[in-house]
Amino acid sequence: MNIQKILLGAGKMLWLPALVIAAWWVLSGTSENFYFPPLSKIFEKIIFQATEGALWENILFSMINFTIGFVVAGIAGILFGIVLGSLRRIRVAVSPLLDFMRSMPQIALVPVVIMAFGIGPEPKAFLIGFICFWPILLNTIDGVRGLNPQLLEVAKAYRIPYPVYLMRMVLPATLPAIMTGMRIAIGLGVVMMVVSEMYSSTRGIGFYILQSQESYRITDVWAGTIVIGLLGYLISVGFVAVERYLLAWYYQVERRRLRKRPARAAAETAAAPPVRNPASEHAKARLTADKDSEVVVATRKGV
Amino acid sequence: MSNHTSDTLYVEGLSKTYGEGSTAHEVLSDVSLEVHPQELVSLVGPSGAGKTTLLRCLSGLLEPTSGRVRLGDRPVSKPIEDIAVVFQDYRGSLMPWMRVAENVTFPLQGKGVAKAERDHRAQEALEAVGLGDAGNKYPWQLSGGMQQRVAIARGLAYEAPILLMDEPFGSVDAQTRFDLEDLTLRLRRELGITIVLVTHDIDEAVYMADRVVVLGGRPTRVLETIDVGLGDDRDQIGTKENHLFAELRSHVLNQVRHNPAI
Amino acid sequence: MRQQRMTVLGSQIGVILALLVIWELIARSGLAAENAFPPFSAVSVELVKGMLTSSYWTAVWQTLQGALQGFLVAAAVGIPVGVVVGFSPFLERSSRILVDFGRSFPAIALLPIFVLSYGSTITTKTIVIAVGCVFPIFVQSFYGSRRVDPAIVETAKAFRIPAGMQLTRIALPSAVPSIMTGLRLGITMAVLLSIGVEILGGIPGLGQRIAGAQQDGASAVAFAYILTASALGFAVSKLSQAVESRLLRWRPPTTVS
């Protein structure tokens, strides 16, 4: 009975992807077009590359670069974000700079960095870290600034030591915002991973695509592209799982808030005490922080 | 939870002005009052009168513009161990990522209390507020009234002789509110703690207090301090039918009416 | 008040100046290789020289043109499809996996395929950018129309408003703020991809100039173009923010911050 339900649910989600793949498979089945080889050939190629080719080695290379860049950017982004979120003066002073840095197309740095520092893995990890850093930083800042001022009052009234306050109050409370930043960063990081390898490399999944393109092995190009798609998908699915686990409390609170009659939820928000966050008193000087956080709000509620 | 006695809490000529220059806004002007050990004092006044401001000064969270707060002969210029606070907004003051018990023990950790002792105190405090079996839940799994009880338990577990409560029952339904009021009276009797209760509800102020301090005027000052001679045993029905209660209530209401705030 | 604003401005300018000075000093000290890190002074000379030529502005326009075209295609597809899919629980569920796949797919990986079939042309650029921005726009439109206030949905049901009208009169207007966010994210993504596509595909524009200059060893010129690309990204993001807040003046203050 329960199994039936699960199968039905899975069926409702899977039929369209299955249909799309089937249609592609059939329609391309007899394709003579050089640029659009049959899907069956592409799959054969992927399997061949996975069993006899260098697919895993390339994936590993890409993933290591990605992971190093992302993790370093994450740590740096959270640390600087908490500092800048708490220290208004410094934040205001650097805000135009941050604004500029995060809206610059970081990909523009690829030729310079790779030409100067070589085609090895380090410059690639650096570039990935560089593009991941900004959304994490800005969302963390936003999260710290959006903290319920009551939290600080509690910490002061109960004389919570500052490090404990940071680790057990600020960090968890900011985590939803940090996760948003990270989710955006993952998307950008994967793009940078591909670009940095396609620009110039000797390994990596982007390199595999590039090399195939240069020798007109079009089926390999398709194979590599599909593998990158799957890789991106797995990374984000994995991240969502981690996020669900870390933010279980958050989703519960949100769900309860939304389940209530909307009018009541709104009234509750309105009943919250006036914000006395010294930061928000200077709303004008406010750093126009990453509006991307709206995306998350939408996402959280949507899911 | 042991009984603790403490000194009298004095507020002397306290004024508070927010902002400066053209945006200056004087909220409190020359407020003086005393809270004796084991007394329950209500501070009553309309919304926006500056009750929260006064309470934050009392707890050392906010520095007054002039005047001072002292406990016995010790100045209260920053939060001290002898004072625990139950905040107006329990949703914002309980941490949703910590279980109920953690929320209660958490401040004790900073105080340097050992783990076993922390857990013990938290359990005791939660039992005192009737939530002995909720320690493993998350705050959001509890109703509003229960969450407010957790906030009270946190104050109790801190074992401060003085508990400041800022409109603690403002956002729960009427029945829960009565229950929480009686719970607070009982705890206070059992533990011998001193309580300063801030409220805008005149019935609540009179029902709960040994003394009611009426705040009002523009800027806010102490309009009157009234001894409530209703004895120690209060009861939601009997006490509120008492003619003395009705008189006190009307008296306070008149005071507030004739001295509009803000 | 006024004085305070002056100090803020002063500190902001100070930070930027300090950074430029540090840049200059590091570049001159020889700590970083000349070809990697030209001094700011040299870069600004190249920047000014470039701005006096028409070829510089052509590159700016080429990048912008590709970004705008791709963005417009993406918006034309993403908004209607997103609103309709968000409106229907059935479509939402059916398309969830494809959407999740699409939004995590780095569109730029498609570049080689399109370069092979369409060459290093603006068509290739437009297609890749469109694929890359359609998902942020789609997803935001989708959430927007899905997040209609439940009380309004109930009202519509109670008054038995026909589905077509629910879509055009309720779902679409409530989705507007979210759609605006999607458009803002989309245009930023478009500029980023435009540069990326130019670098990798040798398609004319700022990206190609950066790569070309760097290959010629003229790193000061490359940096001048990087600054230009950054200024373009900055301007586009500021402009879209301004448009968004202007168009959404009617919106009551949001409850979620």
Ligand SMILES: Nc1ncnc2c1ncn2[C@@H]1O[C@H](COP(=O)(O)OP(=O)(O)O)[C@@H](O)[C@H]1O
């Ligand atoms: N941090 C602050 N900055 C400026 N004004 C404040 C601040 N806190 C409170 N106020 C103002 O002081 C007045 C009293 O506020 P409050 O103490 O919260 O009153 P109550 O708790 O009695 O409702 C209100 O007019 C409020 O707007």
Ligand SMILES: [Mg+2]
């Ligand atoms: Mg108040």
